[in-house]
Amino acid sequence: MPALARSALRYSARHEAAASDSFADHVIAGLGDSPKWLSAKYFYDAAGSDLFEQITRLPEYYPTRTELKILRENARAMAAAIPLAAALVEFGAGSSRKSRILIEAAPQIAAYVPVDISAEFLAQEAAAVRRDVPGIAVLPVVADFTRDFELPPQVRARPRVGFFPGSTIGNFEPEDAAEFLRQAGRILGAGATMIVGVDRIKDEAVLNAAYDDAAGVTARFNLNILARMNRELGGDFDLAAFRHHAFYNVAGHRIEMHLESLKHQTVTVAGRTFEFRAGETIHTENSYKYSVESLGALARGVGWLPAGVWTDADKYFSIQAFTLNDLIVRA
Numbered sequence: 001m002p003a004l005a006r007s008a009l010r011y012s013a014r015h016e017a018a019a020s021d022s023f024a025d026h027v028i029a030g031l032g033d034s035p036k037w038l039s040a041k042y043f044y045d046a047a048g049s050d051l052f053e054q055i056t057r058l059p060e061y062y063p064t065r066t067e068l069k070i071l072r073e074n075a076r077a078m079a080a081a082i083p084l085a086a087a088l089v090e091f092g093a094g095s096s097r098k099s100r101i102l103i104e105a106a107p108q109i110a111a112y113v114p115v116d117i118s119a120e121f122l123a124q125e126a127a128a129v130r131r132d133v134p135g136i137a138v139l140p141v142v143a144d145f146t147r148d149f150e151l152p153p154q155v156r157a158r159p160r161v162g163f164f165p166g167s168t169i170g171n172f173e174p175e176d177a178a179e180f181l182r183q184a185g186r187i188l189g190a191g192a193t194m195i196v197g198v199d200r201i202k203d204e205a206v207l208n209a210a211y212d213d214a215a216g217v218t219a220r221f222n223l224n225i226l227a228r229m230n231r232e233l234g235g236d237f238d239l240a241a242f243r244h245h246a247f248y249n250v251a252g253h254r255i256e257m258h259l260e261s262l263k264h265q266t267v268t269v270a271g272r273t274f275e276f277r278a279g280e281t282i283h284t285e286n287s288y289k290y291s292v293e294s295l296g297a298l299a300r301g302v303g304w305l306p307a308g309v310w311t312d313a314d315k316y317f318s319i320q321a322f323t324l325n326d327l328i329v330r331a
């Protein structure tokens with residue numbers, strides 16, 4: 001299951017404020033709005049998480065394999081940005097696959113702190129890292145990493161390095177991404193470093209293909225949210241009456257994913273009835289793309305100063321390091 005699956009990732013603070021934490025309330029708020037929307041976090045039930053794993057292996061979906069390649073090829077240089085006896089704090093621990101590349105290249109990392117909302121998944125990952133990397137203190141924290149949480153007391157005296165791979169930051173609205181980075185600075189504290197993986201702005205055709213693959217896996221991933229509403233909220237969505245629509249919004253620097261109603265129809269879900277015009281869409285996801293400069297500017301605005309950039313030959317993806325400007329944080 002991907003990191004995003006288990007974290008209570010918000011589609012946007014505005015949308016979050018419109019709905020409570022329950023799926024039913026969220027659906028009622030999102031489908032009752034105009035234009036209609038649903039939070040991307042609801043993609044990731046068991047079926048959706050499995051489909052996302054399939055997406056990461058698609059020929060068109062370059063982000064996962066490109067980030068792994070950048071990590072493998074530059075792990076030593078990244079290790080140089082990690083202080084002696086540091087604690088590596090991973091926001092949304094994923095499968096720890098990416099952290100392990102850093103941990104292997106940087107034996108000075110003394111503690112690994114994966115932060116995730118799923119206690120069961122965290123315990124499994126923590127046990128695996130303890131088994132494979134003797135000598136490292138593994139200190140999992142069960143928390144929603146998009147909200148405030150406390151680091152374990154054992155790492156407070158250590159230099160702290162945050163790690164947020166996977167371009168998950170791109171699924172936040174930019175103001176929420178800035179708020180996340182500001183909060184990460186507060187949690188990690190004075191002297192911290194932050195390493196962020198992010199998808200870059202690139203040729204529209206490459207982006208469009210990555211989110212509308214020939215095998216139709218991303219379409220199934222998007223449509224699964226309708227199936228999930230049918231399963232969990234007594235919905236009667238006819239999946240054949242909607243189509244996956246993904247496109248790069250050039251001015252907004254983001255991929256938008258929508259589900260488009262193919263006809264005029266009425267759907268019942270969560271005990272309510274919603275009308276769809278032919279061609280009307282439910283906006284299900286934004287995936288923002290950043291240049292090195294635009295992520296740098298966003299981070300700088302909340303106190304993080306650029307400290308390193310690693311990328312691939314095609315300039316498709318970047319991993320960027322930042323250090324905390326303690327003066328701004330204390331102000």
Ligand code: AVI
Binds near residue numbers: 004170171211285
């Ligand atoms: C998890 N996240 C970074 C993915 C992305 O690329 O925005 C989710 C995704 N949506 C469609 N394909 C992949």
